[in-house]
Amino acid sequence: MRTTSYDAVIVGGGHNGLTAAAYLARAGRSVLVLERLDRTGGAAVSTQAFAGVDARLSRYSYLVSLLPQKIVDDLGLRFAVRKREVSSYTPTRRGGRDTGLLVERSAAATRESFARLTGDDREFEAWQRFYGSTQRLAERVFPTLTEPLPSRGELRERIGDAAAWEAFFERPLGEIVEATFADDLVRGVVLTDGLIGTFASAHDPSLRQNRCFLYHVIGGGTGDWDVPVGGMGALTDALAGAARTAGAELATGCEATAIATDGRTAEVTYRTADGEATVAARHVLVGASPQALAELLGDPAPEPAEGAQLKVNMLLRRLPRLKDRDVDPRQAFAGTFHIAEDYGQLETAYRQAAAGELPQAPPSEIYCHSLTDPSILGADLVRDGYQTLTLFGLHAPARLFAADNDSARDALLKATVAQLDAVLDEPLADVLATDADGRPCIEAKTPLDLERDLRLPGGNIFHRDLSFPYASEQAGRWGVETAHSNVLLCGAGAVRGGGVSGIPGHNAAMAVLEA
Incomplete structure (x- = not known):
């Protein structure tokens, strides 16, 4: 039978909640994590996205930059990342020829690419x-x-x-x-x-x-964006394992519905398949958004800052050929492949979206996880040359999807693929894999889809606008404090939140241990 009182109850089993749980349990605190879904991991999960296809994609978040090595070392995580030899490739057409800018780790090679593009x-x-x-x-x-x-x-x-x-x-x-x-x-x-x-x-x-x-x-400390070996789920699986090993209890299928606190003790009410229950805690850490925290407390909710992205996952039978014959597709897609992201194009897309229109030339960036880490693919797929592609579209605010999410999603995906096809020597459709039912292996998520799937307010992947990493009057000592002294925000909406970092989870745990 589960204990009815804990030192800390953590609402949300995403990577930040798991980080906080692991730190607190290792410090000897009794910890319960309540996760609404039937699995932990939040947005940092690996999923078999296509029916009958042995490929586990990082379905939502997909690269690692902000995770401090300190957290990996402190928690003894068995988790690794790999560096990408290519930073980015941006195709274009200059002087009547197809070319592009390839930025590599090698300064000499990058200099040559700049010279080919700009002439000096x-x-x-x-x-x-x-x-x-x-x-x-x-x-x-x-x-x-x-x-x-x-x-x-x-x-x-x-x-x-x-x-x-x-x-x-x-x-x-x-x-x-x-x-x-x-x-x-x-x-x-x-x-x-x-x-x-x-x-x-x-x-x-x-x-x-x-x-x-x-x-x-x-x-x-470098700005590098690294590939998580085994996909993003490998990180959250390692964090969940560290939390459990340290003694934390992880309860999935448990949705928190209310928090009551007098500043010294708190009670968290949650719902399971068997009904409603209440658990007491000295501290409550909330990995959900500031909007969700306000709702749990019965406080007025802040205005959500809308998300603005189209996330597309794909599986290809092979990488497509490029119009720029001077670069190997395995180089071009190994880093960040920029589409319709010239400075002027970005500003035009912003103005069109701000006016409530889908951008005519939607900007996006793509990368191929499996080039750096083929372990996310089954052995047969690796042998046959299959590759993943992850596309992240910019300037796609939630407002564009409010009237008809499905139609707007389809239209934006079609326009985005058209921009990619414009720099390919063959249509993307010709190299897309198909699933067990014969459907193309491509899925797209709008901000409204992310709000539905992950409870991200407005589909905002950072929960709200990011903050500069310094103190304001409301920020508190660690940037996780709320108006209630024993209720802390440990998710992406904390100061220094956003991205897959574990930093808000670490900082919320430090605030509890100092109390």
Whole structure:
């Protein structure tokens, strides 16, 4: 029979909730995790997405950058990532020929690709200076994410670079991009990191694009986006194992419905297939969104910040041929393959979506997990040359799908595939695998689909707009505190949340252990 009182009850068994559970249980606290679904993992899961096909795709989140090695080491996780030798490839047409920009780990090879595209070394040298600056930023900012929140002044002092602070923390990202680079394609490659799941223009005065950009270039102190070996589910399986081994109880199929607290003790009511139950706790940690937390407490909910992405999973019989014959498809798809993401194209797509229209040339980026980690495919698929593709579409805000989600999804997917087909030497449809029922192996998720599947408010993959990683009046010591002293936010909506990081889970656990 389950205990009716715990030191900590954690609402939500996503990667952050599991991280918090593992830390607290290892510290000797009694911990219960309540997960609504029949499995843990949240958005960081591996799934057999296509009927009868032995391929386990990272269905929602798919790459790792922000997970600190500290968390892996602290919790003894048996989990690994692999580096990608190619950062990105962006196809284009210049001077009547099909070409593209290939950014590799090799600076010499990247210089040659820039020279082929632009005719000289100026853009490459600007690129090196720009990303040298973000590298220094990453080295100084990333270690602070698992420390108590610094003040704004403390973080600025720690960065120690007034020009970088001004460029990335004070002025719209578009200003430094335009001042640094002349080529429209190069500008677009840089800007995309500010638009992942974030609906903004390059010059948005709110700086939400800057905050998104920052989290995309500081991960691990390097900014590298790595491939999780075994898929994203390998991480959450390892976290669940660490939590259980330390003594935490993980209860799936248990949906929290209410939290009552007097600031010293709390009660969590939850629903199971057998009815309703209540459990007491000294602390409650909520891995769900701020909107869900408010609903559980009976408080007024904050306005959700809408998501703005189309997520597409695919399985191919082989990689498609490219019109650019100077690059091998295995190189082009190994990193981030940019589609319709020139700077001007991104701004046009934003304006069209802001006006309530589906972008005519939807921007997106693609990568092939199985090139770096074939373990997600069955042996027969590997032998026969099958590959996965993951596509993440930008500037697809939830508002575009409100009237008719299914029709808008189909229309946007068709337009997005058309943009990809424009740079391929054969239609994508010709290389798509089929499932056991003969259907093409392609699935698309809109923000409204993510809201339905994962309870993401407005389909926002960050739960709400990202915050700069410094303290505000409301942030508290760790960025996880709420108006109730024994109720903490340990999900992506915490300060320094967003992405697959475990950082909010770590920080919420630290706040409990300090109490």
